[in-house]
Amino acid sequence: MTDTPIDTTVAHTARVWNYWLGGKDNYPIDREIGDRVKELFPEITEIAVGDRLFLRRAVTYAIQEEGIRQFLDVGTGLPTANNTHEVAQALAPESHVVYVDNDPLVLTHARALLVGHEEGRTQFVGEDLRDTEAVLKAARETLDFDKPILLTLMGTMGHFEPEAAIELVKTYVDALPAGSLLAVCDGVYSGEEGDAPDENARAGMSLWQEHVAQPYIMRTLPEFSAYFDGLDLVDPGVVSVFRWRPEPSELGSIRDLPQYAGLAKKP
Numbered sequence: 001m002t003d004t005p006i007d008t009t010v011a012h013t014a015r016v017w018n019y020w021l022g023g024k025d026n027y028p029i030d031r032e033i034g035d036r037v038k039e040l041f042p043e044i045t046e047i048a049v050g051d052r053l054f055l056r057r058a059v060t061y062a063i064q065e066e067g068i069r070q071f072l073d074v075g076t077g078l079p080t081a082n083n084t085h086e087v088a089q090a091l092a093p094e095s096h097v098v099y100v101d102n103d104p105l106v107l108t109h110a111r112a113l114l115v116g117h118e119e120g121r122t123q124f125v126g127e128d129l130r131d132t133e134a135v136l137k138a139a140r141e142t143l144d145f146d147k148p149i150l151l152t153l154m155g156t157m158g159h160f161e162p163e164a165a166i167e168l169v170k171t172y173v174d175a176l177p178a179g180s181l182l183a184v185c186d187g188v189y190s191g192e193e194g195d196a197p198d199e200n201a202r203a204g205m206s207l208w209q210e211h212v213a214q215p216y217i218m219r220t221l222p223e224f225s226a227y228f229d230g231l232d233l234v235d236p237g238v239v240s241v242f243r244w245r246p247e248p249s250e251l252g253s254i255r256d257l258p259q260y261a262g263l264a265k266k267p
């Protein structure tokens, strides 16, 4: 279990993300760096909201379309609206949810706020996600790895080098039984194919690398799509985040942002 003190002198990803989502669990340094990145990359707050929306849609899809009742949310972040267990247990109260994050502030808040519905179970694992053995061992206390699980990795794998991230995702997916789902979203430079404001993203992320404790490396589309190799992508495939099964009422207002999402099923 991680036992690192909270460092308020350097911006931390979970806290900056919480600030962009309009939360209060952050420090002056997180707000300062958050504002500076946002000046260069104004779309970032919309992207943070898009991530949470995709999380809700992925959990809802898993429950309603696949009958899944088990969830492994790796890189949870600070508690906010529509946390995985709230979405899952509102639709299926018996759902079991395991959260994994190693940020010390996330640990403090999660233990208090990420409490489960009485019929379901919610567990928080304070481990580094790169220690896959420790994470999976802890997750087995709450999840039955003989039954399908939705693994969510939202805005998290960009913190690692592309090749290392692909290996990590593969290790987690290998541990899941057939019928499980993988949902990932992260920053992707869309190049010439989209109208995404990549230049803003490049400027914002360059400032991020200098000032935030954890690096964040935007992907190319092939690097991002590689997470789903060997799995069956669910429609509409790998798309800019707001294009993943939007509500009909949203269709006219959607724009492509350099944040991609995909959900796939393990055969």
Ligand SMILES: C[S@@+](CC[C@H](N)C(=O)[O-])C[C@H]1O[C@@H](n2cnc3c(N)ncnc32)[C@H](O)[C@@H]1O
Residues within 6 Å of the ligand: 013, 014, 017, 051, 052, 074, 075, 076, 077, 078, 100, 101, 102, 103, 106, 127, 128, 129, 130, 153, 154, 155, 156, 159, 214
């Ligand atoms: C950008 S936030 C995204 C939070 C949330 N998934 C969301 O989409 O709103 C990334 C999260 O990954 C967590 N994280 C980063 N590196 C980690 C690691 N090595 N082990 C566990 N969690 C990690 C951070 O602490 C942070 O909470």
